[in-house]
Amino acid sequence: MGGTLLLFGYDQLPVILAAEAAVKPFGATLQVVGPRSCGLTLGQLAAGESAPTGAAPVALGGQMAVLCGLDRHVDALIPALQKAGILCPKAVLTDTNRSWTPPALLAELHRERAALERRR
Known part of the structure; x- marks a missing residue:
């Protein structure tokens, strides 16, 4: 098993604890x-790196969750996260997006959602 859920833009302890409980069974x-860590790439964050001391904060502009190494659990994990109150855009770490920063991924997720809504 293993894997990591990167959670961005959340600071309410009850929601964070609920998210932690949702990923634990996996x-x-x-x-x-x-x-301060939003200037790092998703690959760096997935590897457990943190921002250097004194790094300036980077505005994300919202909430987001990134599933790292959890690809085969997506179908079960997404409903568990929603039940835990994680209702933000979600993505899976891929070879393509691992070099992106969190703000770049969130912007892409918003573009994709807007494109889907225009098709409806």
């Missing part, structure tokens, strides 16, 4: 990412 850990 053998995953929860990593809450703060604004």
Whole structure:
């Protein structure tokens, strides 16, 4: 098992604890990412790196969750996260997006959602 859920833009302890409880049955850990680490790439964050001391905060502009190493659990994990109150855009870490920063991924998720809504 294993894997990590990167959680961005959340600071309410009850929701964070509920998210942690949701990923635990999948053998995953929860990593809450703060604004100072949003300048790192998703790959760096998934590897457990943190921002250097004194790094300036980077505005994310919303909430987001990124599933790292949890690809085969997506179908079961997404409903568990929604039940835990994680109602934000979600993505899976891929070879394509691992070099992106969190703000770049969130912007792409918003573009994709807007495109889907225009098709409806």
